[in-house]
Amino acid sequence: MRETQARSEPAAATAAGSADSPSTNARPRISIARSSLPRTFLCLSHLRWNFVYQRPQHLLSRIAKQAEVLFFEEPRRTDTAAPRLDVLAIDEGVRVLTPCLPCGFTQEEDERAQRALLDAYLSDTRKWDLGLWYYSPMTLAFTDHLDARLIVYDCMDELSAFKNAPPQLTERETRLMHKADVVFTGGQSLYESKRRFHHNVHAFPSSVDVAHFEKARGPLSEPDDQTPIRRPRLGFYGVLDERFDAALTGALAAARPDWQFVMLGPVAKIRPADLPQAPNIHYLGQKSYDDLPRYLAGWDVALMPFAINEATRFISPTKTPEFLAAGRPVVSTPIADVVSRYGESGVVRIADDAVSFERAIERALDDGQDRAAFIGRVESVLAGTSWDNTCAAMLAEVKKCAS
Numbered sequence: 001m002r003e004t005q006a007r008s009e010p011a012a013a014t015a016a017g018s019a020d021s022p023s024t025n026a027r028p029r030i031s032i033a034r035s036s037l038p039r040t041f042l043c044l045s046h047l048r049w050n051f052v053y054q055r056p057q058h059l060l061s062r063i064a065k066q067a068e069v070l071f072f073e074e075p076r077r078t079d080t081a082a083p084r085l086d087v088l089a090i091d092e093g094v095r096v097l098t099p100c101l102p103c104g105f106t107q108e109e110d111e112r113a114q115r116a117l118l119d120a121y122l123s124d125t126r127k128w129d130l131g132l133w134y135y136s137p138m139t140l141a142f143t144d145h146l147d148a149r150l151i152v153y154d155c156m157d158e159l160s161a162f163k164n165a166p167p168q169l170t171e172r173e174t175r176l177m178h179k180a181d182v183v184f185t186g187g188q189s190l191y192e193s194k195r196r197f198h199h200n201v202h203a204f205p206s207s208v209d210v211a212h213f214e215k216a217r218g219p220l221s222e223p224d225d226q227t228p229i230r231r232p233r234l235g236f237y238g239v240l241d242e243r244f245d246a247a248l249t250g251a252l253a254a255a256r257p258d259w260q261f262v263m264l265g266p267v268a269k270i271r272p273a274d275l276p277q278a279p280n281i282h283y284l285g286q287k288s289y290d291d292l293p294r295y296l297a298g299w300d301v302a303l304m305p306f307a308i309n310e311a312t313r314f315i316s317p318t319k320t321p322e323f324l325a326a327g328r329p330v331v332s333t334p335i336a337d338v339v340s341r342y343g344e345s346g347v348v349r350i351a352d353d354a355v356s357f358e359r360a361i362e363r364a365l366d367d368g369q370d371r372a373a374f375i376g377r378v379e380s381v382l383a384g385t386s387w388d389n390t391c392a393a394m395l396a397e398v399k400k401c402a403s
Contacts, residue, residue, distance in 0.1 A: 036399070036402060037063075037066055037067045037131065037150075037395065037398065037399065037402065038067060038129050038130055038131030038148075038149050038150055038402075039067060039068060039128075039129040039130075040067060040068040040069075040070065040129060040130050040131065041060075041063060041067050041068070041069050041070070041130075041131045041132075041133045042070045042072060042122075042130060042131070042132055042133065042143075042146075042148075043056065043060055043069065043070065043071045043072065043133040043134075043135065044072050044132065044133070044134050044135065044136055044139035044143055045071060045072065045073050045074070045135040045136055045139075046074055046135060046136035046138065046139075046159065047073065047074065047135065048073045048074060048098075049071050049073055049090070049094070049096045051266070052238070052239060052265070052266070052286070053288075053289035054318050055154075055156050055186060055206065055318060056071075056135060056154075056156070057092070057289075058207070058209070058387040058391070059154070059387070059390075059391050059394065060092075060094055060133075061092035061093065061094060062387065062388065062391040063133075063391065063395065064092060064093035064094050065093065066395070067131075068095070069093065069094045069095065070094075070095050070097055071094050071095065071096045071097065072097045072099070072118065072139070073096060073097070073098055074136075075098075075099045075100065075101045075110060075114065076098055076099070076100045076101070077100075077101060077102070077103045078100045078101065078102060078103070079102075079103065080100070080102065081102060082102075083099065083100065083101050083102065083113040083114075083116070083117055084099075084100045084117070085097055085098070085099055085100070085117040085118075085120075085121055086098040086099075086100055087121070097118075097121065099113065099114050099117050099118075101113055101114075111141040111142045112142070114139075114142045115141075115142035115143075115145075118142060118143065118146075122146075129149060130146065130147065130148045130149060131148060131149060131150040131151070131152065131398075132146065132148040132150070132151045132152065133152045133154060134151070134152065134153045134154065134176060134180070135154055135156060136159070137153075137159075137169060137172040137173040137175070137176045138166055138168065138169060138172055140172045140175055140176050140179075141168075141172070144175070144179070149402070150181055150398065150401055150402055151176075151179050151180045151181050152180065152181065152182055152183075152184070152398060153176050153177065153180040153182075153183045153184070154183075154184045154186075154394075155183060155184065155185050155186065155190060155194060156185075156186035157186060157190075157314065157315060158190060158193065158313065158314040159173075160173070161310040161311050161313060161314070162242070162269075162311050163241065163242040163269045163270075163311065164269060174197070177194075177197045177198050180198065181200065181398075181401040182200045182201075182202070182397050182398060182400075182401050183198045183200060183201045183202070184201075184202055184203075184204050184394055184397075185201065185202070185203050185204070186204070186205065186206065186315075186316050187203065187205045187206065187314065187315065187316025187337040188203050188205060188316070188337055188340060188341070189313070189314045189316070189336045189337050189340075190203070190314040190316070191203035193314060200397075200401070202394075202397055204390050204393065204394055205316045205337065205341065206316045206317060206318040206320065206321060207318075207321065207385055207386060207387045207389070207390040208318075208321035208322050208324075208325050208382065208385055208386065208387065209325075209386070209387055210325045210382065210385070210386060212289075212293065212325075213292070213293055213296065213322050213323075213325035213326040214325050214326065214327070215293040215297075215326075216292075216293040216294075216296035216297040216326035216327060216328070217297075217326065217327040217371075217375065218297075219297070220293060220294045220297040221294060222294070222297075222298055223287075223291065223294050223295055223298075225284050226262065226282075226284065226295055226298055229260050229262060229282055230260050231260065231300060232258075232259055232260065232300040232301070232365060233260045233261075233262050233298060233299045233300055234259055234260065234261050234262070234299065234300065234301045234302075234303050234361060235261075235262040235263075235264070235295065235296065235299035235301075235302055235303065235328075236261075236262070236263050236264065236265075236302070236303045236304065236305065237263075237264035237265050237287065237292060237295070237319065238264075238265045238317070238319055239265050239266055239267075239268050240263065240265050240266065240267045240268070240270070240275060241267070241268045241269045241270055241311075242269055242270060242307070242309070242311050243306050243307055243309070243311050243312050243315065244270075244275075244305065244306065244307065245305045245306060245307040245308075245333065246270075246274060246275055246276050247276075248305045248307075248333070248353075248354055248357065249261065249263075249276050249281070249305050250276030250278065250281075251354035252305075252354055252357060252358060252361075253276060253278040253280050253281050254278065255354065255358055256280075256358060256361075257278075257279070257280055258280075259280060259361070260280050260282065261278075261280060261281045261282065261303075262282050262284060262295070262299065263275075263281065263282065263283045263284065264284050264285070264286065264287050264292075264295060265285075265286055265287075266285070266286045292322070293326060296323070296326040296328060297326070299328055300328075300365055300368055301328060301329050301330070301331060301361055301364045301365055301368065302319075302323035302326070302328040302329070302330045302331075303330075303331055303332075303361075304317060304319065304320065304323075304330060304331070304332035304333065304335070304338070305332075305333060305357070306332070306333045306335055307333070308333060308334065308335075308352075312335055313336070314336075314337075315335060315337065316335075316337040316338075316341075317335065317337075317338065320332070320338055320341075320342060320348065321382055321385055324347055324348070324378045324381065324382060325378070325382060327371060327374065327375050327378065328368070329347065329348075329349070329364035329365075329367040329368050329374065330342075330347065330348040330349070330364070331348075331349045331350075331351060331357060331360045331361050331364050332348055332349070332350055332351075333350070333351065333352060333357075334350050334351075334352050338350070342381070345377070345381045346377050347367075347374065347377050347378050347381055349363060349364055
């Protein structure tokens, strides 16, 4: 996160209302042009802005060019007795709001404190013309009283299928679907699942900033921690969690000790000790979005070794078009949205077990030998795909709701 300004807001009155109490903030009358965006979008997210740069960051940094964007992220735990709100203005034009809550709070106390912090901030800065942009239905507990002109639910994942999902999640998503003016999904499979529950659902699959990732097609300085690793290098970046097929990766590394497996990303919801360990598997940790092209430039093939389970049933990985834009052949397990979108493309190979995955990598290594021909196929597959176009199309649907 590139910060330009930071400040903290105390909890004006943590007990200033429970999650069920009505709002007491009076809203003045304002003149609003028809089909216009709200002046302020408040995004409610289960992710941190500076965790992994993905769909919310791509979309909201673009929306910030047209409206003020507040990004209310998941709480941080502190040893202090009183809740507070940390506020950070960052280069992308987004203001990140981080609730800092005492370690001993119950879920009900968490929600009550976040409601008070948010109400105090919105009242203090007079955000009267408000739109709500949800990624987490759980945040409905402390935002359902807000006087919003427009409500968007961008359902990027089936969160209820993820490990350690809160038991209230499904019920709250049902309530959010009832309140939302428009629902977006992060892929086609998720669209097919959600379209039954709302009259205005639109699929917007993962997109890509081609200009950023095509830097990896040319010579770039090698990162120090990747330089000593021999080739061929097979790479993956992303969160290493229950969606990562550790057994498949371990089997591939054992079968091909001459291949080097480069794994970038944080470990979440699983024990690091459960990840496969071998001399040719290299865990280099989380890298910044800006640095990813430098790592990709040194890979021969990009891998997507996702487990096939409930957590991956509806995913549409952002990394697929990113790997391709970087000019890297891709080998993936049969994730439904990857198969339907890229399976016949000739630039993504699909394999469902260790033996077929190994053969697919061999073919992908051959694909990379004629880089010019491969990139020609990639450009045909990615033609017209960009976060700029995706964001513009999503905002067009939002503006229809504002009319």
